[in-house]
Amino acid sequence: MKLYKQVKEILELVYSGSNLNLVMDQYKGIEDEPRLKYLVYGVIRYNFALEYLIRKLSKHPNDKVQTILFIGIFELWFSNKPNYAVVNDLVEFTKESFENPKIASFVNAILRSFQRDKESLLSELNKDYSTKFNLPNWFIDKLKISDKPNYLSIISGLSYHPAFGIRVNQRKIKLVDYVSKLVNANIEYELINNKLVLSEACAIEKLPGFFDGEVSVQDIGAQYVVDILTRNNVSPKFVLDACSAPGGKACQILENYDCDLLAVDIAHERLAKVKQNLDRLNLSAQLIVGDATNQKWNKDHQMFDLVIADVPCSATGTIKRNPDIKLTRKLSDIDNFVMQQREIINNLWSNVSNDGYLMYITCSVLHDENQDNVTWIKANLANSILIEELQILPSLHNDGLFYALIKKHNG
Template identity: 30%
Template sequence: MLCAAELVACVIDGSNLTDSFERMLDARPGWPDATRGAVRDLAWSTLRDFGRGDAILDRLLHSQPPTLIRALLLVAIQRLRQRPEHAHTVVDQAVQAAATAMPGLKGMVNGVLRNALRQQSEWASWIGANPVSAQAYPAWWIERVRAGMPEQWEALLAAGNQRPPMALRVNRRRCTLEAALAELAAAGIEAKRLGDATLLLAQPVAVARLPGYAEGRLSVQDAGAQQAARLLAPRDGERVLDACAAPGGKTAHLLESADVELLALELDPRRAQRIRANLDRLGLQAEIRVADCCDLRSWWDGRPFDRILADVPCSASGVVRRHPDIKWLRRDEDIAGFATQQRRIVDALWQTLAPGGTMLYVTCSVFEQENAAQIARFLDRHADAECVPIDASPDCQLLPDAEHDGFYFARLRKQA
């Protein structure tokens, strides 16, 4: 419980959850998979329920404790909500954790949690008293979604609060979908087919349990993310650019789909190393360069690309259930900043696209300012650009559901 609280405290203090967890794992290399999974699940679920634990604590605390102790109380409240039948054990574990972290406050932790249990029948009304705790999102986020999707906003927010599904991509250069299904079944892992190379697991499992993963027959990739390669549809012999490539899932999928000359760009050297590791595991080859995709002089040799994948930085509002720290860390004004960055990227990349070529614009956002509004402004700026319909629609907005995360796609063709 203390380790989960430390992760929550890092996020409250402004740190990235995934980075904090990786640092924790590096410091504890001997942790078994079960421990890693338990810490991760508790921290992620606590942050996924943004505002709900706070709604309870705010009724019980007379003054704000240190961040770590508040985080510990949030984690304990989350566990009490998940496992009310284990209340005595949960309180005892929280008190022991406080005794380790800040011994002088273990009595306070014990008193707050026991008081919380005495008033447990009131929790639902406390949580439902305001939209932030009821929906488990910041107020500005709720308003953006409500304004952009007035008929779907509640379902969209609810989907973002659920545990995410686990999907696999079959490397068709090394395995068939049928063979992968058979291997999973033999390992006791239930899965169903979603597409030509996509499998959805009934329950998430540790990567180490996946037969064929280490040998490059499978990759973990959300089913929505796998639509990028299908929509860009590279052909043998083409020159392809993946402009914001790390960690390399879409890069690999493009290379599994066709024999292309692919350049993968990534600004962060450490993240670029992850692209290479993924490609090596899958037996794939691409040129990987560390560069700012907007600075054409630093990486472009003047040869145009037939197809470009522009998976641009965004709010990640469509994948918030995988990255619940986003709810704590994002601010309303950040969305305009992302939109400006996206504009710079697509305007720069458009210069490198061959006449008749295709650029696929991708975000993992559900906010209109980063998606349809961004594309509308792009078309206004570029007279030589036209939208290519996606499944009979001008673009494609996938909303998170039981099978995939939230993504936006727009397919743009440069007129010859």
């Protein structure tokens, strides 16, 4: 019962707007953490289907027990715990949580009805994309209007479990030699565009060479900075990473180029994570807390030949990893992100040297934050030329990310 109490508490916090990762941090290391995560993430991932099922099962829904019913239906649907035990345990838990015995009878009746009519109820979920792919309607509608050719591939790509990408530190070990280490450790992998995805999530303690800085955990969709720079013959010397935490892109750049890098982030505590990653990988950079919407930086009085703007965004490309986004993000948030993104890139443009580059990156799948911002850049930033635009669609192997490389020509 203690586990159900914790799951209910976490879900209620997330449903009232708290950030899932921050809430989960408080439960790190507890006895039954894997099962706690399985239930919490599972319920949030299947939220839209669960809401539909409860609406179908109860004529007079009772908000007080909604979370208990979410947990119960999710377990009856997916877990290997025997059905009778799921129902008994949740009815007991309801009795402990509410004095009124009618509430426990209500939970009992709903869970038993689901058990009885499970097959036909589940088949109804396919009639609607929101319940089939477990995404909010505003998001599906927006994608359908702005990206008709890709929208089905995006919504289905967001419905998998998150992939486990890793990035090999070229300064420490060659890709081919690291692959041999995986084989020796019996860790299954796939190579996609020269990037490694493990077949299953792996604890970092078990990842060969992690503590020696040979490898980092990073979604492969987030590993395209170096591919783009290489194919456009850009080899940076002075780099500003203006929204740098936790440092995935900054570390990848330092692993591949001999350059000076200034890592800025507005969040002091997140910048500490950049430092931790640099130390583990035996890399170095200058770190500064700062605001990319209005501050200017230079490196020994020089402008930067590469400025990375991996801007705050809707993070809709990472919904598999951060499923609470589909509950908390609203249509009206998108315009605010776009405004902030334009403020940041406008400010950062003056940090780019003549003939230097701005790399604009989001982990969003929405045109407003991606292609539309590139159109805005071309129209508003003096002497800007688009060199390459790359939309990585979410898939079984990766999150969805967007990249644009823009050159400041010497006008």
